[in-house]
Amino acid sequence: MDKRELPDLIINGVSGGAGGTYNSVRIDGVGKVTGPIVTRIFKGNGHMNLKNDLSAEEAECNGTMKVLGHLRFNSLKVDGMITVGESIRGESCTLHGMLNIKGDCELEDFAGEGSFSVGGLLSAGHVDFKLQGQGKAHEIGVESLVIRQTNSGVWSKMLSGIIPKLRSELRARTIEGDFIDLEYTTADVIRGNIVIVGPGCTVERIEYRDQITVHPEAKVGKVEKIGD
Known part of the structure; x- marks a missing residue:
């Protein structure tokens, strides 16, 4: 019409x-x-x-x-x-604040600062997000994922110690993608071609194909190279 x-x-x-x-x-x-x-x-x-x-x-x-x-x-x-x-489905989302989704979230580009919670699958082409609070998803599947922490002030550190849900970190059961670059992330399994695990990360298992980098302050269980 x-x-x-x-x-x-x-x-x-x-x-x-x-x-x-x-x-x-x-x-x-x-x-x-x-x-x-x-x-x-x-x-x-x-x-x-x-x-x-x-x-x-x-x-x-x-x-x-x-x-x-x-x-x-x-x-x-x-x-x-x-x-x-x-659920949410769209091409691009620019967020400065909080996003809470009960179901799945499907985006091509997801960028911004703040916090988010996805009850199901976060599926995206490219994610570049600065956490000012907790980011949560049951599963994450992406082409590229870059997560940074921005809450570094004194008050933020004090509050995150008192109230865990205010801690700026990403939590997911599984994260899978081509390029994964993370800070302050807790996950059971990470699978990717290129995986960069920065400070503040706790990961039980990492499976990579091409390249792996782990920060000395990160806590990682098993690391396995997969594929040819």
């Missing part, structure tokens, strides 16, 4: 709206949408409560947003916190 034939949905202040197919959706304030949304552009500023699915070509969230269903997009930019009740 021609985008010029589609209506816009605009919510200002404390209000709500119905789901539907739109050219653009803009929420400023506290907004609730009851049905599934399909839109070309979605922009939210404030507190958004979406009771069903959201599908957008371009999505932007500044504040807090809860999506009870699935979240689909070409590009997503987040400054704040998003909670998704089902």
Whole structure:
């Protein structure tokens, strides 16, 4: 359908709206949408409560947003916190804040700073993320994965010692990819062509094909070269 034939949905202040197919959706304030949304552009500023699915070509969230269903997009930019009740699928996601997903997360590019939690599989082409809190996924499958820690201040160290979930680290059962470069990661198994294990890592088993580098401060159990 021609985008010029589609209506816009605009919510200002404390209000709500119905789901539907739109050219653009803009929420400023506290907004609730009851049905599934399909839109070309979605922009939210404030507190958004979406009771069903959201599908957008371009999505932007500044504040807090809860999506009870699935979240689909070409590009997503987040400054704040998003909670998704089902799964995420998109091309690129730039996050500055927190992302919580109950199901799987499928992205081509995932970058930013903050923390994330994926209840199922995190599948991505390229991940380049700076942790300011905990990153969690049941399993991770990527082409390339780069994880760094940014919380190095005195208060951050004190809080992470008192409250473990505030510690800036990545936790996953298995991590698999072509290029893996990690800091402050706890995993059962890591498999990759090129694997770089930096400081703060605890890994039970590493399987690599081409190259392995392990930092002296990392704790690694078994290391095995696989393939030809």
